[in-house]
Amino acid sequence: MITLTPDTRSLAVPPPARRIRRHRRIGLAQIAAGVLILMFVACFIVPAIFPLPPASGGDLIDARLPPLTPGHPLGTDALGNDMLSRSLYGGRVSFIVGIGATLIGLVVGGTLGMIAGYRGGRTDKTLGWVFDVLLAFPALILALTIAAYLGPSLMNEIWAVSIFLIPATARVARASTMSVRREEFVVAARLAGVRESTIVRRHIIPNISSPLLTFAVLQCGTAMIIEATLSFLGLGIRPPAPSWGNMMASGQQSLADTPWVVLVPGAFLFLTIGALNLLGESLRQARDER
Template sequence: MAVADPTAGTPVPAAVAPAASRFRLLRYPDVAVPAGLLLLVVLACTAVPLLPGIPAPIGGSVLDSYLPAGSPGHLLGTDPNGNDILSRILHGGRSSLLVALSVNLIGLAIGGTLGALSGYVGGPLDTVIMRVLDVLIAFPSLVLTLAVAQSLGPSRLNTILALAFFSIPAFARIARAATLRLREQPFMAAAQLCGTSGRRILARHVAPNIAPQLITFGMLGAGIVMVIEGALSFLGLGIPPPAPSWGNMIAQGQQSLSATPMLVVWPCVALFVTVLACNLLGESLRDRWSGR
């Protein structure tokens, strides 16, 4: 005798569905194409520099400076210091991706936790957290980022800290808004009536359901972070030479822009493609997860 499923016909939040169902998004070209492009960039920047025969990004000879593209051992040529341009682009991409990933992880961990806690608990705690975040948002973030980077000094770690500080309020506000909508759902009330602790509700019900919004924002924010990191490096406040980054490569190349424009073009193309992939993937995930 068949037993009726008591949950039949009850809508299940999309974020609680099995993890395997989320990979079905890759069936859609608007998700698969930018995801594949971003994966290609990540693999190129992380795996290709480890292959034998790839020159080091620093330590070149000035006797090999300004070699044209297609020179033996230098596919894209060399820079004024004789360093291989392709190697520097790949290692610079690794730095940019690491900065974007680190900033988003810090913002997600701290801001997401504060926003979910604020939205779920409410009351005075919500007021205090959101007023503090409102104060941070009220300041011009780009100007303060430049000031923080200047005061801390140019380095990869300081760049991550300066950018992560201003990513926390954005993640927190998104997490809070999603949690407030989620708090009105029947399954949340059922979990509370069953005596489930607030910590368990946040971990088992709130976090999985607000994850899509935070991931989508993180993908869109990653492109912005890479652009700002490039701008800081261009101004000499980001990753300092001789360590490669797309920003300081552009700054170095603009000194001889009229004679060797490709020194600026190649890192600009790499930055453009990566940011475009992040933006397209973020927008596609937002549309798919929202049901459009």
């Protein structure tokens, strides 16, 4: 029979409480995933199926119409452009930049971090110094500098954001690789003469993929925030092409008279980032409990 002391009794969590907490986490993760799927479908599939007003080139007669106006459920901006159309098409930019930059950061940063963590020694010190230098720069300043140098375009935005994501992802991959490298099955494979490439493919990559994917979900939200900031400052996608960032920038001058011009794209961005963060945090908690 196990006797709990006052200290250990306070730390013990009864099974029903663990089940309730797990069910709550799963429920929140399902809600977050549902919101993300809904946003993705709305941005990429709905405009291709249902006829929507054009995202640019609106009629000035329809300028500044409030939400719930017939034909314009989310209103129009100062140029008569439909806010629903612009928000959906603008969401494509955020998703493309967020997913693209995250994939580049995951592949490049994950590979470099895995090499540093597995090889150790001088390789680890050199790559670690490079990661530290890149992480020393404020994320927004680094992205602004790269975007200003490359010029405003969708691909340049992806590269500018990915430069920030690479060192952070590499740090996670390095720490995870160093932990797995010390496991008995990896040591046994080395002693058995298994090639390093085989060890990495069969043992290292499968065991570090879970923390990397969890971190990538959170980084995707960060990438979308940086993209919106670049577009807001005029270093990303420029009007008339819509993005959530430049839509908020164009509406800030008339915020008092037409607040929906800023609130609508802001709400889309808030829901997407919130769902990504909630999903990433739920995945992290699930991984920690295993």
